[in-house]
Amino acid sequence: MTLLSQNQAPIMEALTRYKSMRVVPFDVPGHKRGRGNLELAAFLGEQCLSMDVNSMKPLDNLCHPVSVIREAEELAAQAFEAKHAFFMVNGTTSAVQAMIMTACTAGDKIIMPRNVHRSAINALIISGAVPVYVNPGLHSELGILLGMSLGDVEQAILENPDAKAILINNPTYYGICSNLKALTDLAHQHNMLVLVDEAHGTHFYFGDDLPASAMSVGADMASVSMHKSGGSLTQSSFLLINNEVSEGYTRQIINLTQTTSGSYLLLSSLDISRKNLALNGKEIFRKVADMAQYTRDEINKIGGYYAYSKELLNGDTIFDFDVTKLSVDTRDVGLAGIEIYDILRDEYDIQIEFGDIGNILAYISVGDRQLDLERLVAALAEIKRRYAKDKNSVFDHEYINPQVALTPQKAFYAPKTNVPLSESAGHISSEFVMCYPPGIPILAPGERITEEILDYIAYCKEKGCFLTGTEDSDILTINVVKEHEQ
Structure with a gap:
């Protein structure tokens, strides 16, 4: 096995070698290094388009890496002190979903805070896993949601000893961190996997005097948005695994949803950014x-x-x-x-x-x-x-405890009817309503709509929040579960 150094960037180096060979391309992409789309080449630059290439033997294959991508994964794992690191080109959304789908199958319970990113609840819709929500703390003066209380999580574990995993946001969008080490140790005592959404915590692995990272406290999996504080291109992330999590099975889960045409622009940006942080973080x-x-x-x-x-x-x-x-x-x-x-x-x-x-x-x-x-x-x-x-x-918003009536998957796929949002109180939502960013649902599939929720949505609209999630792009109507299905 070749001894690797953090000074290396194997994907970037392989792309540079490939470009110097002046290979005639009879493969995709069809722009053929920009010659077939001159306007795009002028806009993005010839150097960029010359690196937008397809998987091939000298450049490895993201779905089953055996050479340069494999080496880049090993270097990333070393830099993050993980058992293995996967290059993700469908954003941290796909990393969060891969974590949940690796840990849970249909019907399995997963303990998580309700202020998760929509990607986590989307994973429940896809997989059929069942959420056990821990309501986050709320700072009454600032109106921001906090981390999960250790006592609340312990109570959720005692009430749901069959849960397979716990998902932790660390840090939150605002920079709030839970007691990650204590939560990890508690979950492990009950044979539960610990999954950490570190979308906003890349720098925890490289800076001094910063909060603890997921891998440093022994968590099992972590999703890391390198494109946020790590400097890589938008949509590029890492999925880290640790302990006894299977590398092979995790890759199979990733390959269920991740593209088979991984962008070498994104892959090389992850490789170069990892090198930069490892050396200069x-x-x-x-x-x-x-x-x-x-x-x-x-x-x-x-x-x-x-x-x-x-x-x-x-x-x-x-x-x-x-x-x-x-x-x-x-x-x-x-x-x-x-x-x-x-x-x-x-x-x-x-x-x-x-x-x-x-x-x-x-x-x-x-x-x-x-x-x-x-x-x-x-x-x-x-x-x-x-x-x-x-x-x-200014609206003095308190956290609204969700009334969960159905699992996200059951509600999302149930027969539904469309009603005016203003007349939807009492119904069970079959879709999301959220402000984006940050993408934390106000209402998620399976939750009962209340007047309090409708008042908050109306206030968000009035103040100019960008609301998304419903089929109706104007957020005037909402899909709800038909009454006989409730």
Whole structure:
């Protein structure tokens, strides 16, 4: 076996060798290195299109890697201290789904927080696994959902000793971390697999003084969005496995849904970004943390806004905080987060990650400049001066405990009828309603619709949240389970 070094990027190196060979392409893709689509080549560049190639012997095959992709997987596993790492080109969505489908089959229970990304509930629809929801904590002043309480999870395990796995969000969109080590140890004591959605935690593996990563505490599987804080191209991610999780079976599960035409642009971006983080990650994320802290301090000087950090820690539902996250509560300015999101984009040409009812999130990375940070702070100060209102005008949203009437799969595939959303209270939803981003469902298939939920949806609409999930693109009607099927 060849001794591999983190200085290597096997996929990139193989692509470079292949390009130098000047092979005549009688295979797909049909643009033939850009010559067959000159407008695309002019837009994306000849170098980019020359690397957009198909699987072949010198470049390996993502579905069954034996050479350069295999080597790149081994290097990624070493970098993340995992048993194995899979290259994912269908986004972290496919990694989350592969985790759940590896751990659970139809009818198996899985314990998870209700504030999961839609990809997790989609996996339940596909697989037929049954959710056991643990309601997350709620920070009453900030209006943000927190991690899972260790006591709540223990209660869920005792009530469902036959559950196969537990899924943990770590960190949340806002940077909140659960007690990952204690939750992992607790689940393992009851012979349950631990699956961690680390979509926003790539940097935990490479930075100093950051929260614990899934692999470092002995979790069994983790989905990692390299394209978020890791620097790779959008839609590229890693799925990590550990302990006794079968590499072969996990790959079979991945191959059920992942494309057989893996993009070498995405694969090489994962390979190059892993190399960069393995060699330079500590320095990179120290700079990111410093930039986030500087911006937090400056925003908090404005007044009205609250850019929060580790002062929130409570030893349980906020066990740790990701200091690279710039999460800001906006309610004391009298504006919903989504309103500030829109103003920043429309009037200041500043695009932040998302705004919800009470908060905004600005994603900070090593690609940001000091001038950009100062521009954001100045814009927020001016928005407060121009637009501030009575803070009581902002909806004081409490977490709505879901009333689960049917499993997601049964509700999604059940005979259904379409009703006006305004008249749907009392029915069981057969589809999602969610704000995107972050993609956490307000309503999921199998949950009973209540007036409280409808009021919240109406408020989100009024404030300009981008609502998705229903067949009706205007979110005026909703599919519900026919009454005789309930």
